[in-house]
Amino acid sequence: MPLLTWQLWLARDIVEEHHLPWHKPQKNLSPGRVAQSMFGLLVEIGTPAKTPKPRGKSTGWKTGKLRSKRTRYPVVKKRKSTTKKAKNQKT
Numbered sequence: 001m002p003l004l005t006w007q008l009w010l011a012r013d014i015v016e017e018h019h020l021p022w023h024k025p026q027k028n029l030s031p032g033r034v035a036q037s038m039f040g041l042l043v044e045i046g047t048p049a050k051t052p053k054p055r056g057k058s059t060g061w062k063t064g065k066l067r068s069k070r071t072r073y074p075v076v077k078k079r080k081s082t083t084k085k086a087k088n089q090k091t
Contacts, residue, residue, distance in 0.1 A: 011041060015040065
């Protein structure tokens with residue numbers, strides 16, 4: 001909260017006041033009035049985010065690309081192990 005208030009206090013000289021018709025214009029803007037006027041500043045600054053990637057149906061395989069079946073590997077099964085107690089009891 002203190003960082004937000006500090007940011008609004010620093011931005012009060014930069015933003016233009018956009019007051020509602022029933023509000024009186026002010027010279028010293030309150031943090032609430034600055035927050036209402038921040039949209040214009042944020043639009044002017046822009047965003048560091050990249051443009052979104054296109055979504056929807058994928059383009060699929062490129063034409064002419066050869067397709068091959070996946071390689072199959074044999075199933076590896078673990079053998080049933082006997083415990084040391086079972087070995088000792090048998091002998």
